Amino acid sequence: MFDFITDKFIKLQRKILGYGKLSDKEINDALREIRMALLEADVNYKVVGEFIKEFQDKLATQKLKDSLDPKDFINVALFQELVNLLGKTPQKIKFTSQPTIIALVGLQGSGKTTTAAKIAQKFKNKNPLLVACDTKRPAASEQLKILATKISVGFFDVLSNAVLTCQEALNYASRAGHQLIIIDTAGRIHIDNELMEELVQIKHEINPHYVILVVDGMIGQDAINQASEFHKRLGLSGIIMTKLDGDAKGGAVISIRKATGVPVYYIGVGEGVDDLEEFIPERMAMRILGRGDILTIQEKVMQAVSPQKQQEIAEKFLKGKFDLNDFLEQLQAIRKMGNINKLIELVPFAKGLKGVSSIDEEEFKRTEAIILSMTKEERKNPEIIDGSRRRRIAYGSGTTVEEVNRLLKEYQSLKRLMSDLKQNNLKILKRLR
Numbered sequence: 001m002f003d004f005i006t007d008k009f010i011k012l013q014r015k016i017l018g019y020g021k022l023s024d025k026e027i028n029d030a031l032r033e034i035r036m037a038l039l040e041a042d043v044n045y046k047v048v049g050e051f052i053k054e055f056q057d058k059l060a061t062q063k064l065k066d067s068l069d070p071k072d073f074i075n076v077a078l079f080q081e082l083v084n085l086l087g088k089t090p091q092k093i094k095f096t097s098q099p100t101i102i103a104l105v106g107l108q109g110s111g112k113t114t115t116a117a118k119i120a121q122k123f124k125n126k127n128p129l130l131v132a133c134d135t136k137r138p139a140a141s142e143q144l145k146i147l148a149t150k151i152s153v154g155f156f157d158v159l160s161n162a163v164l165t166c167q168e169a170l171n172y173a174s175r176a177g178h179q180l181i182i183i184d185t186a187g188r189i190h191i192d193n194e195l196m197e198e199l200v201q202i203k204h205e206i207n208p209h210y211v212i213l214v215v216d217g218m219i220g221q222d223a224i225n226q227a228s229e230f231h232k233r234l235g236l237s238g239i240i241m242t243k244l245d246g247d248a249k250g251g252a253v254i255s256i257r258k259a260t261g262v263p264v265y266y267i268g269v270g271e272g273v274d275d276l277e278e279f280i281p282e283r284m285a286m287r288i289l290g291r292g293d294i295l296t297i298q299e300k301v302m303q304a305v306s307p308q309k310q311q312e313i314a315e316k317f318l319k320g321k322f323d324l325n326d327f328l329e330q331l332q333a334i335r336k337m338g339n340i341n342k343l344i345e346l347v348p349f350a351k352g353l354k355g356v357s358s359i360d361e362e363e364f365k366r367t368e369a370i371i372l373s374m375t376k377e378e379r380k381n382p383e384i385i386d387g388s389r390r391r392r393i394a395y396g397s398g399t400t401v402e403e404v405n406r407l408l409k410e411y412q413s414l415k416r417l418m419s420d421l422k423q424n425n426l427k428i429l430k431r432l433r
């Protein structure tokens, strides 16, 4: 969903890495590029204007300037501002001892019914009750019923009138011990008065804990107009943006909170009942900036090694603290995954780093031979491998000193890459707090 904007930001970050010092010209160039990237990704133009202004102010804060080296400076400030833009604290549905009521509102086709089922699936431990509330379209209620059966949660069918349906559903829910009630309200093709009045009435009579707008992420800027309209009439608690798995450029989800003042709770990333992601601003900002997801990388590597080794390698991997034994093991794991380029793809920011290249079969065998020719001590502390040890290892493995050198270099880069990635992410997170 952020591919487009991420590509631009990665290019910008690489360029900034090349700067020794940041002059006003470089800062202005960077600002221009950021503005363009956001506009092209369909971020609301007013939001872009405000974002650039706030970003400029941030860049002018001497404290930040003094505390960072120039090349980190723009990146950290950009990350911080993106997190601010996206809403900083993740929104959570809070439960109390009373049944929690969530009313989903939105236009027809936005994904309300699907999202109702996704939420029920997510909070299954609350014994959710799905309430059909569209009095005009019997098919709407049928669809919800099918989903409720599929995920084995409670279902309450629509009655002659929407408010009555909700009231009866609440009575039923407290008798049947449902801790969560999700109301799937009626939709329309366009916003109209009749619909709004019905929703206002439900809100007034039922007083749901959450009134959440479900809005289609594919419609771009229109999502913002829709959200503003619903918010004006209903006073929304939050937004769930759906269909962000498709070709949506991501601009709408980046700008909707700033443009409407309403926070995003979740995003829909597929048609399945599990395709609901929490909207965590820090994670989203990392993704937008192409910093990759170190947890995803770790998961990929883990899939390729035996379960008992997983914990051990995971720790070393994240600490950037593995020796050549681990390196060998990881090469084997990575080889099972395809090649190291695949791994690097998950870290868009690291793409193009020197010293980390693909490893083919032949090369792999030689690498293995080299490591096997080392003593235990050497594998544990590759730093001790000096010139004469390199010659011995080359001789023992039937390779050349150049090859031994290359391997040690690759090991060092991989090690550095992992620890850089971790530190970079940590550093940024720390600055935020």
Ligand SMILES: Nc1nc2c(ncn2[C@@H]2O[C@H](COP(=O)(O)OP(=O)(O)O)[C@@H](O)[C@H]2O)c(=O)[nH]1
Pocket: 106, 107, 108, 109, 110, 111, 112, 113, 114, 115, 187, 242, 243, 244, 245, 246, 267, 268, 269, 270, 271, 275
């Ligand atoms: N790809 C994708 N499709 C979705 C998502 N959410 C809903 N849909 C699809 O959008 C269509 C309309 O969804 P529905 O829940 O019936 O919308 P409603 O009219 O608002 O209740 C259905 O075909 C859903 O499968 C999503 O996050 N990703």
Ligand SMILES: [Mg+2]
Pocket: 109, 112, 113, 114, 140, 187
């Ligand atoms: Mg529906």
